Amino acid sequence: MTTQNNIYILETKPNFKKASNTPTSTYSQDLREKVAAYLAQGPSQRQASKTFNIHKNTINRWNTKYAKEGKHEARKRLGLASKVDQAKFE
DSSP states (O other): OEEETTEEEOOOOOOOOBSSSSTTOOBOHHHHHHHHHHHHTSOOHHHHHHHHTOOHHHHHHHHHHHHHHSOOOOOOOOOOOOSSOGGGGO
């Protein structure tokens, strides 16, 4: 932490990117596995949240899902079908 004109500036945390640039995109599989490996070493979910700059509820959901299903994969995202015919671009 540094001070500048009596304003405290916190050191920046690592900024892990989501899988794509959309606001509702999922976190990458690689990041999920890194968090799981970190938790396996013994730190708390709260400490993992601070280390990876991810909300503690997200890490709790991943950990609970892994305990139940044995995997860290993101769930399939359902939504409208694409209006673009991908066969035309191949």
